[in-house]
Amino acid sequence: MNTLRKAAVWLDERLHLTALYSSTAGHEVPASAGSWFYVFGSATLLCFIIQVITGTLLAFVYVPSTNEAYTSLEYLNHVQFWGWYLRAVHNWGSNFMVALMTLHMIQVFLFGAYKYPRELTWASGIVLMLVTLGMAFTGQVLRFDQDAYWGLTIGASITGRVPLIGGQLVHLLLAGPIIAGETLSRFFTLHVFIIPGTIIAVVSMHLRLVLTKGINEYPKPGKIVRRSTYDAEYAEIIRKEGVPFVPDAIDKDLIFAALTIVAILTAAFFFGPKGPGGPPNPTLVDTNPRPDFYFLSIFAALALLPDWMEVLILFIAPALGIGFLFALPFISGTGEKSAQRRPVAVLSVLFIMLTIGTLTYMGQTSPWSPKMNAWSGDPIPVQYVQGRTPTELKGAIVFQNKQCRNCHSLGGEGGERGPALDAVATRLTKDELVRQVIQGGGNMPAYGKKLSPAETEALVEFMATLRPKTTPSVKPSEKPSNKLPHDFAVLVPPAR
Amino acid sequence: MSESHHDPDKPKDPNLPSRRHWLLALGVGLNVVAGAMLSIPLIGFVMSSFLEKKDNRDWIALGPLEGFPEKTTRIATYRNPFTRPWDGQTADIPCWVRHIQGNAFQVFAINCTHLGCPVRWFEESGLFLCPCHGGAYYEDGEKAAGPPPRGLFQYDYKVEKGRLWVRGGQMPTLSNPV
Numbered sequence: 032m033n034t035l036r037k038a039a040v041w042l043d044e045r046l047h048l049t050a051l052y053s054s055t056a057g058h059e060v061p062a063s064a065g066s067w068f069y070v071f072g073s074a075t076l077l078c079f080i081i082q083v084i085t086g087t088l089l090a091f092v093y094v095p096s097t098n099e100a101y102t103s104l105e106y107l108n109h110v111q112f113w114g115w116y117l118r119a120v121h122n123w124g125s126n127f128m129v130a131l132m133t134l135h136m137i138q139v140f141l142f143g144a145y146k147y148p149r150e151l152t153w154a155s156g157i158v159l160m161l162v163t164l165g166m167a168f169t170g171q172v173l174r175f176d177q178d179a180y181w182g183l184t185i186g187a188s189i190t191g192r193v194p195l196i197g198g199q200l201v202h203l204l205l206a207g208p209i210i211a212g213e214t215l216s217r218f219f220t221l222h223v224f225i226i227p228g229t230i231i232a233v234v235s236m237h238l239r240l241v242l243t244k245g246i247n248e249y250p251k252p253g254k255i256v257r258r259s260t261y262d263a264e265y266a267e268i269i270r271k272e273g274v275p276f277v278p279d280a281i282d283k284d285l286i287f288a289a290l291t292i293v294a295i296l297t298a299a300f301f302f303g304p305k306g307p308g309g310p311p312n313p314t315l316v317d318t319n320p321r322p323d324f325y326f327l328s329i330f331a332a333l334a335l336l337p338d339w340m341e342v343l344i345l346f347i348a349p350a351l352g353i354g355f356l357f358a359l360p361f362i363s364g365t366g367e368k369s370a371q372r373r374p375v376a377v378l379s380v381l382f383i384m385l386t387i388g389t390l391t392y393m394g395q396t397s398p399w400s401p402k403m404n405a406w407s408g409d410p411i412p413v414q415y416v417q418g419r420t421p422t423e424l425k426g427a428i429v430f431q432n433k434q435c436r437n438c439h440s441l442g443g444e445g446g447e448r449g450p451a452l453d454a455v456a457t458r459l460t461k462d463e464l465v466r467q468v469i470q471g472g473g474n475m476p477a478y479g480k481k482l483s484p485a486e487t488e489a490l491v492e493f494m495a496t497l498r499p500k501t502t503p504s505v506k507p508s509e510k511p512s513n514k515l516p517h518d519f520a521v522l523v524p525p526a527r
Numbered sequence: 528m529s530e531s532h533h534d535p536d537k538p539k540d541p542n543l544p545s546r547r548h549w550l551l552a553l554g555v556g557l558n559v560v561a562g563a564m565l566s567i568p569l570i571g572f573v574m575s576s577f578l579e580k581k582d583n584r585d586w587i588a589l590g591p592l593e594g595f596p597e598k599t600t601r602i603a604t605y606r607n608p609f610t611r612p613w614d615g616q617t618a619d620i621p622c623w624v625r626h627i628q629g630n631a632f633q634v635f636a637i638n639c640t641h642l643g644c645p646v647r648w649f650e651e652s653g654l655f656l657c658p659c660h661g662g663a664y665y666e667d668g669e670k671a672a673g674p675p676p677r678g679l680f681q682y683d684y685k686v687e688k689g690r691l692w693v694r695g696g697q698m699p700t701l702s703n704p705v
Contacts, residue, residue, distance in 0.1 A: 184638060188641070188700050191700025200576075201576075201703060208703070209607060209698040211611060312616040312619065313617060314619050314620075314621040316637060316645040316646075319658045333674070336674075338674050401658070401661055433651050434649050434652040
């Protein structure tokens with residue numbers, strides 16, 4: 032025993048492990064920080080470590096070449112022993128990393144942990160959030176399938192909107208004038224070397240700041256942060272109720288970490304790896320590109336914004352938003368920390384999460400996209416053709432053949448780009464229908480050149496029958512002149 | 528400087544740089560110069576898109592004219608005129624060819640002008656529709672509906688030796704229309 036102790040002391044004299052422990056893992060934290068709310072940061076870091084390990088192993092097999100990447104992904108999925116599972120763990124690890132990072136950020140915000148003197152801890156966290164999203168985007172490109180190809184195209188098109196230097200920036204992004212061999216190599220380098228290196232560096236800074244500036248004490252309502260007194264107050268908290276992080280405050284982090292690993296492993300096992308989808312062949316144009324989950328909200332915003340607002344939202348809003356996040360600890364660096372006394376903070380989080388959530392849902396369902404095969408795939412419901420005249424039936428065929436269905440639904444089937452037409456006869460008179468079909472407007476193309484007069488007549492006759500049995504058709508004389516028609520937005524193009 | 532060696536007790540003039548300071552300044556200065564020399568090729572390599580001024584496009588044949596009957600719009604593909612051996616399928620670029628009549632054509636880039644997604648041609652309604660955000664274009668490429676800021680990008684084309692040629696090689700974006 033004595034010999035062992037001597038050996039330990041000898042080692043410690045050379046390695047300074049006790050000193051290392053007391054200045055890092057053993058540093059004193061407020062006992063109140065041993066809370067379930069404080070586990071998300073360490074869990075995010077854990078996800079990153081899992082990503083590094085699984086990513087390194089995947090790189091044993093993955094080939095970062097546009098010609099071979101897709102095949103190597105298929106090989107990983109189907110041939111390589113447990114390759115599918117490692118891809119799944121890497122994918123779910125990234126989902127969890129983004130989710131836990133978001134929770135960590137919300138918690139830090141709501142607990143006022145970004146306030147004095149932890150401004151730079153917060154700022155380095157913002158950098159980490161941005162580079163983590165960078166990992167998500169570049170990772171989606173490495174899954175080099177159809178969506179990756181068109182995702183790159185979307186990225187390049189957004190970049191191409193930058194004023195003045197957009198053209199060169201596109202070439203910088205794609206490593207050339209067009210998506211080709213060098214593009215994937217560039218994204219591989221970003222995903223595997225540059226961004227992870229940045230993450231390791233910034234995480235080191237983030238943790239170093241946690242050590243030097245201390246972990247935020249659990250906020251008490253009414254306890255005000257003042258620059259002049261906070262440091263002394265924090266020192267007092269540590270003196271009175273400080274406990275070493277290891278072993279006294281790490282218990283919940285440990286439990287949550289294990290649960291996180293098990294959750295990732297379970298999700299990976301049951302849901303499997305993501306893709307690859309169709310091969311990255313640009314000539315396969317019957318495709319429906321969608322970004323990964325994290326970027327669906329931006330994708331949706333780009334469909335819903337008025338076009339004059341797009342450059343604003345694409346470049347100026349993110350710059351302002353990120354700038355605001357960096358500036359936050361300098362704008363509200365003191366004052367109340369507790370969420371119970373910060374209603375604006377709580378409402379802001381709710382508002383932002385609801386907005387992102389709604390946009391993500393809309394990105395998933397994409398009601399603004401035409402349903403490309405509705406005209407050939409969704410028949411007109413039987414009750415809409417029963418007992419119709421030959422002209423009206425001819426109109427139903429025109430309706431189907433001219434692909435009206437791709438944007439207009441009948442009986443709940445078809446596109447949602449334009450309004451459903453099940454009751455169009457209660458809203459538009461025959462004359463208005465003719466005008467709308469021939470001239471378009473209100474975001475509908477004009478079909479004048481593609482319809483013969485006979486076809487137009489038949490089409491309008493058919494549409495004039497589209498109404499519930501109990502509701503009469505609209506008649507010109509019935510419409511009061513001082514009232515806007517029901518679908519005013521369809522009739523009148525938006526003002527410019 | 529030599530005085531300070533001979534007479535260590537004599538107080539130094541704080542304004543006079545010592546030999547050590549001079550060496551430090553020299554070391555820092557040399558590294559600034561060497562670092563600048565190192566950074567020139569590094570930055571030039573990465574930022575080549577800003578430095579290289581070359582046309583990324585070249586004429587490439589889409590195929591014999593018989594493949595594009597008058598008054599039709601058909602998809603055509605060409606092999607990117609500048610390829611690397613490892614480009615694979617990504618070097619096969621699709622485009623829409625509209626043969627109006629005679630030698631009058633319109634060759635549209637596949638990319639929607641909104642965000643670059645591939646537009647699809649619908650013969651019966653005479654529209655190009657985009658699957659991403661619902662952009663729609665008429666058969667002559669003009670914007671019909673949706674968020675696109677302009678009509679479809681059109682390639683330069685020529686008819687030579689019974690074949691249709693386009694100038695390809697660059698992804699069309701609002702900054703670099705084909």
